[in-house]
Amino acid sequence: MHLVRRVLAVIVLLVVAVGGTHLVRSATAEADVPTTELARRSDKNGRLTADELTSIGGGYELRKDAAAAFRTLEKAAKKADVRWTVNSAYRDYDAQVAMVEEFGLLSEGGRAAAPGTSEHGLGLSVDLTLDWEEVEWMREHAADHGFAETIAEEPWHWTYQP
Numbered sequence: 001m002h003l004v005r006r007v008l009a010v011i012v013l014l015v016v017a018v019g020g021t022h023l024v025r026s027a028t029a030e031a032d033v034p035t036t037e038l039a040r041r042s043d044k045n046g047r048l049t050a051d052e053l054t055s056i057g058g059g060y061e062l063r064k065d066a067a068a069a070f071r072t073l074e075k076a077a078k079k080a081d082v083r084w085t086v087n088s089a090y091r092d093y094d095a096q097v098a099m100v101e102e103f104g105l106l107s108e109g110g111r112a113a114a115p116g117t118s119e120h121g122l123g124l125s126v127d128l129t130l131d132w133e134e135v136e137w138m139r140e141h142a143a144d145h146g147f148a149e150t151i152a153e154e155p156w157h158w159t160y161q162p
Contacts, residue, residue: 002103003016007036027133031110034045039096042121044062045046045091045093045117045118045121045122046091046093046095046096046115046116046118047092047121048092048121048122048123053067053123054065056071056086056126057065057086058085058144059084060088060090060126061089061090062089062090062123062126063090063123063124063160065160066123066146066160067162069147070145070148070160072145073142073146073147076144077137079139080137082132082133082137084128084130085128085129086126086127087127088125088126088127089122089125089126090120090123091120092121093115093116093121096112096113096115096116096118096121097115098121099111099113099118100112100114101113118157119151119159121148123125124158124161125150125157125158125159126157127154127158129156130156132153135155138158139152139153140159146161146162148161
């Protein structure tokens with residue numbers, strides 16, 4: 001049954017990504033401005049060193065403070081029987097360029113931020129596979145661990161806000 005929920009969640013997320021963005025609301029839309037502005041201003045975006053990052057498992061990394069907060073969020077989620085898969089975390093500059101090449105620029109109707117402006121490039125954001133019940137759990141509890149839904153069109157994208 002859980003697999004069916006995940007498949008349905010992926011289908012719904014694809015519909016949202018392709019054009020149903022008006023169906024998605026952000027519980028913390030006001031959080032978008034500071035992190036997004038930081039992402040645009042940072043000369044470190046996509047250029048963090050290995051010393052600044054730590055593993056969150058599955059080959060993914062976040063900035064050390066974000067990774068510690070993510071671990072506490074993950075523990076709380078497991079207690080609530082909420083499970084997810086991390087699909088993306090820190091993206092170096094070259095990975096951001098590849099995202100634009102594959103998905104197109106947001107400003108041109110695509111799904112990727114301009115290289116050097118992605119919240120992922122700061123090591124603060126994760127993309128998670130979530131069904132709608134899990135999205136709702138995140139909306140209710142993620143802020144308790146420092147995470148916010150910063151992109152209304154992407155309910156799978158969660159950003160640590162130090």
